[in-house]
Amino acid sequence: MISQFFSFRRRVVAVTPLVCVLVFLFLGFQFDLWHPGWLVFLLIPIMPILVGIKKVKWSFSFIISIIYLILGLGFGYWHPGWLIFLLIPIYYTLFPSGRFKKNDKTLKD
Numbered sequence: 001m002i003s004q005f006f007s008f009r010r011r012v013v014a015v016t017p018l019v020c021v022l023v024f025l026f027l028g029f030q031f032d033l034w035h036p037g038w039l040v041f042l043l044i045p046i047m048p049i050l051v052g053i054k055k056v057k058w059s060f061s062f063i064i065s066i067i068y069l070i071l072g073l074g075f076g077y078w079h080p081g082w083l084i085f086l087l088i089p090i091y092y093t094l095f096p097s098g099r100f101k102k103n104d105k106t107l108k109d
Contacts, residue, residue: 009051016047060091 020040027037048054064084071081 009053012051013047013053017044020044061088064088 020043023040024037027033027040049056064087068081068084071084072078
């Protein structure tokens, strides 16, 4: 029973891109909502979290993306708002995640 429910959740995640495309086209052609309609594509990375396959991983990049959407959708600051994405490489340069060790062979001087 548990494996069947898990299989159903995986199928829901797998069909999400197709459903998003269909909803986007329906909103666009039927109601001329092309611009806000693109938001349905945000369901693609969010769906595994909603059905319980993945847990939310709070990272600096994720928080910056949420702030960008709030600035754009809430206040209409899409144009100056994109500049906050420049903080992501600055943050990870100043505060590396520790994925590489000093004597790691993947780092070459």
